[in-house]
Amino acid sequence: MATTAAAVARALADRGIERAFGLPGGEVLVLIDELRKVGIDFVLMRHEANAGIAAAVYGKLQRQPGVVIATLGPGAANLLLPVANAYLDQEPLLAITAQIPDDFPPSHTHQLLPLHDTYRPMCKVVEKVTCTNAGDTIRLALDSCMERPYGVSYVTLSAREAVKPVAPGMPSPNGHGRDTVMQRADARSAALALEAKLSTAERPLVLVGLGVDHAVAPRLRDWLTRWNLPVAVTPKVKGIVDETAPNFVGVISGMAADGLMVEALKGADLLIGFGLDPVEIDKTWHAELPIEWLLESPNAGGRVPDGVGLIDHAKVLDTLTAAAPPRSWTQPFAQFQKKRRDLLTGQASGDVTMWPGDLIRALSEAVPAETIVTTDVGSHKYLFGQFWPSRHPETFWMSNGLSGMAYGLSAAIGAKLARPDAPVVAAVGDGGFSMNAQELETAERIGAPFVTIVLEDGSYSLIKLAQENRQLEPYRMDFCPIDNVKMAEACGVEGLRTSNPDELATAVRRAIERGTSLVAAVPVHYADYRKLF
Numbered sequence: 001m002a003t004t005a006a007a008v009a010r011a012l013a014d015r016g017i018e019r020a021f022g023l024p025g026g027e028v029l030v031l032i033d034e035l036r037k038v039g040i041d042f043v044l045m046r047h048e049a050n051a052g053i054a055a056a057v058y059g060k061l062q063r064q065p066g067v068v069i070a071t072l073g074p075g076a077a078n079l080l081l082p083v084a085n086a087y088l089d090q091e092p093l094l095a096i097t098a099q100i101p102d103d104f105p106p107s108h109t110h111q112l113l114p115l116h117d118t119y120r121p122m123c124k125v126v127e128k129v130t131c132t133n134a135g136d137t138i139r140l141a142l143d144s145c146m147e148r149p150y151g152v153s154y155v156t157l158s159a160r161e162a163v164k165p166v167a168p169g170m171p172s173p174n175g176h177g178r179d180t181v182m183q184r185a186d187a188r189s190a191a192l193a194l195e196a197k198l199s200t201a202e203r204p205l206v207l208v209g210l211g212v213d214h215a216v217a218p219r220l221r222d223w224l225t226r227w228n229l230p231v232a233v234t235p236k237v238k239g240i241v242d243e244t245a246p247n248f249v250g251v252i253s254g255m256a257a258d259g260l261m262v263e264a265l266k267g268a269d270l271l272i273g274f275g276l277d278p279v280e281i282d283k284t285w286h287a288e289l290p291i292e293w294l295l296e297s298p299n300a301g302g303r304v305p306d307g308v309g310l311i312d313h314a315k316v317l318d319t320l321t322a323a324a325p326p327r328s329w330t331q332p333f334a335q336f337q338k339k340r341r342d343l344l345t346g347q348a349s350g351d352v353t354m355w356p357g358d359l360i361r362a363l364s365e366a367v368p369a370e371t372i373v374t375t376d377v378g379s380h381k382y383l384f385g386q387f388w389p390s391r392h393p394e395t396f397w398m399s400n401g402l403s404g405m406a407y408g409l410s411a412a413i414g415a416k417l418a419r420p421d422a423p424v425v426a427a428v429g430d431g432g433f434s435m436n437a438q439e440l441e442t443a444e445r446i447g448a449p450f451v452t453i454v455l456e457d458g459s460y461s462l463i464k465l466a467q468e469n470r471q472l473e474p475y476r477m478d479f480c481p482i483d484n485v486k487m488a489e490a491c492g493v494e495g496l497r498t499s500n501p502d503e504l505a506t507a508v509r510r511a512i513e514r515g516t517s518l519v520a521a522v523p524v525h526y527a528d529y530r531k532l533f
């Protein structure tokens with residue numbers, strides 16, 4: 001008779017899961033062994049947080065939940081960051097951990113944490129897997145992750161339960177706190193109402209956000225191009241429109257040039273929030289400016305603005321595109337677009353540092369358009385978020401709802417496994433790199449080569465700049481350099497340090513052509529970021 005662990009593995013395999021990421025403990029060994037037996041590869045990583053992030057990116061690119069496995073207690077606690085990230089950044093993630101068996105004596109508190117209570121507010125499904133519910137629970141958990149907005153399911157399986165034979169089923173568990181199913185508003189009337197509003201707008205701006213599924217990208221591009229509408233995007237959907245196209249205004253929600261972007265928003269006479277989710281916005285303009293919301297699914301936390309009905313984006317776009325534009329617009333944001341472009345031109349402050357604008361230019365010319373770029377969190381995220389010229393959907397990944405450091409390198413591993421043929425570049429700060437550089441070894445071991453650009457400024461520069469902005473004493477924001485080239489080499493990866501854009505471009509091109517990993521450490525001056533904000 002199959003065991004509970006075997007039933008879990010079978011349910012995962014039957015749903016097409018081919019990989020699970022994680023870091024084991026003795027309590028999940030049986031489960032991992034059952035995964036092996038059904039052909040699910042266990043991607044062994046060096047921290048549960050990294051494993052969870054890699055899993056979620058991998059899953060989203062595979063159009064299925066990423067699966068992460070950790071032990072009980074400390075392993076489960078380390079999953080807090082990726083669970084929080086997947087919850088706010090809408091990435092589908094199934095987290096499975098062990099837990100102390102229910103029939104242990106009540107006095108046994110070693111490694112016992114209130115895991116269900118901790119994770120429940122951020123999860124769609126939280127369940128205990130038992131010998132009577134294993135298959136149903138896993139299927140429900142997987143399905144719930146893929147309901148929009150994508151998110152997290154969390155299940156526990158104790159080591160004792162894992163080896164029990166499966167028993168006749170109990171009624172299927174229900175999801176906890178799952179999204180209320182909402183009535184879809186009539187897409188055609190929504191399109192007609194929008195068309196009427198646009199017919200009187202002189203400076204309309206379409207704001208595309210996280211709530212737009214990448215599958216509608218061709219329709220969205222078609223509509224925007226035919227009607228020649230100005231468009232801005234949030235970082236999480238960079239690439240959903242071609243950012244080198246003439247109607248592209250910029251990236252909104254807290255990246256570099258944000259003051260300029262907020263000015264542009266205020267200058268618009270019609271803002272269309274197409275899947276716009278305020279979870280990405282660090283200011284409050286989303287509540288202060290009038291926005292025409294076109295949402296297909298609830299925003300983070302199940303929120304929907306008052307009086308707004310959910311509509312099918314594809315249907316709205318089909319109706320709009322079939323009609324003639326109600327008027328013509330000739331680049332009403334041209335002055336903002338020019339100022340934004342001009343910001344990238346500048347000179348590095350130090351002799352041996354690279355001007356951040358030169359870094360973007362050199363790198364974007366060196367890699368093919370389909371390259372997947374991930375960033376970490378810090379000043380460099382603002383730089384790449386605003387200025388990296390994304391051209392294709394799903395080619396840009398950052399943590400923005402949570403904005404958690406140590407995302408970029410782990411996300412690159414997940415992306416490379418999901419898209420082995422696409423070049424992958426991770427742009428990270430030297431602070432963030434020191435949080436999980438050891439995963440370079442993981443990437444080498446599992447055959448997931450990618451390029452890492454480490455922007456070295458010897459500080460937590462984003463926070464250092466904030467300290468300066470508040471006129472606080474300079475205090476504890478700098479660190480001594482770690483030799484990131486040696487760090488790369490210690491993990492079996494080629495490393496180089498350069499402040500020369502041409503040298504950087506040549507090295508990156510070569511690594512991509514060879515299909516090998518590279519760590520390029522690029523010295524930058526922290527104060528140069530200020531000129532871009």
Ligand SMILES: Cc1ncc(C[n+]2csc(CCOP(=O)(O)OP(=O)(O)O)c2C)c(N)n1
Nearest residue numbers: 378379380404405429430431432460461462
């Ligand atoms: C896990 C986590 N801890 C702390 C922060 C706060 N924080 C945001 S940016 C930043 C500095 C990042 O420094 P670095 O990685 O060197 O990037 P830089 O800002 O220098 O580009 C910090 C500490 C965070 N966002 N996430």
